Structure formats: structure tokens, C-alpha cells
Amino acid sequence: MLVLKLRRRWYGLDVTQGTLKVGNRYTLYTLEDKVRSTKIPKITAIPYGTYPVDLTWSPKFQKLMPIIQNVPGFEGIRIHKGNTPDDTEGCLLVGSKMREGIILESKKAFDKLINTIREAKDKEEPIVIKITDEREKLIVIGLLGVIGIAAIIWLLNK
Numbered sequence: 001m002l003v004l005k006l007r008r009r010w011y012g013l014d015v016t017q018g019t020l021k022v023g024n025r026y027t028l029y030t031l032e033d034k035v036r037s038t039k040i041p042k043i044t045a046i047p048y049g050t051y052p053v054d055l056t057w058s059p060k061f062q063k064l065m066p067i068i069q070n071v072p073g074f075e076g077i078r079i080h081k082g083n084t085p086d087d088t089e090g091c092l093l094v095g096s097k098m099r100e101g102i103i104l105e106s107k108k109a110f111d112k113l114i115n116t117i118r119e120a121k122d123k124e125e126p127i128v129i130k131i132t133d134e135r136e137k138l139i140v141i142g143l144l145g146v147i148g149i150a151a152i153i154w155l156l157n158k
Helices: 106-122 134-156
Strands: 002-011 016-022 026-032 049-058 063-068 077-080 092-095 097-099 102-104 127-133
Touching (some): 002 134, 026 106, 092 106, 106 127
Parallel strands (some): 002 127
Antiparallel strands (some): 049 127, 097 102
């Protein structure tokens, strides 16, 4: 199974950026629209969760493209090239480099990713994308730190 792990890490006013770990092979940068509690077509990031990925013909791009399937209430969410929030239209962009609010070397990253997905498809491996929020982990780590400090203070005052 090929697992794509998208970890959202940086949040702007109209953009969400993260990392996409492709199996145990390499990591790319990602750019999506803003995360909202309800997905609005073309202006909202993909909801958190695990979704199957396939390669299908894209009428818009006129070629085989990765598609994220079974997103509740939405169809046609692709992984594709692009650099800015204007390029996403609700899809996931990949790049080899990142700056605040943009990703760079998107073609290079996309070509690498699609070759990896094609290899998995040729081997008939299932492909999934797991989308998580890195902030959730940071909040838990922060809470554990606060609890640890409170325990130390309690022990010192005992």
C-alpha cells in the first residue's frame, strides 16, 4: 500500500501549507485553500480524513491525474501543479520548495509524485492519502508539558 501522509502545518488567511510524506521515500510541500469547518467548492481545503487516491483522466487538464476520492459531498479533487492559492480551486498542490503562501518547483514535485503513484498502480497497490493537522499534535504535546511542569511543582512543594 502506498500511503501519502499530508500534515497541515502552516495556516494563513487564505492558504494552508503542509508536508506530504510519500510512503517512506520522500517528502514534498503542499498548498491548499483555507481550512473551514464546512467544505465550500473551490475555496476550502479537503476535510481531514483518509481517502483513496487513483489515477483518472482529467477533462480539464487533458491527461491522467491523481484524484482524491470519496470526499464527502465533493468530486474531482485533484493533486496537481500550481504555486499560489489562486491555482488550487479546492485541490491539493505539491512543490519541492516552499515559501510563505506559495510553493515552488511544482512541476518537478508533481512529476516525481505521479511516477510514484504510477508505480504503485502498476503493482496494483492500494493508494490512500491521510490528512492530519499537525497543530493537534502540538496541542497535545503542549498539554503534556503543562501537566509535567505542574507535577514537578507539586512534587517540589510536597
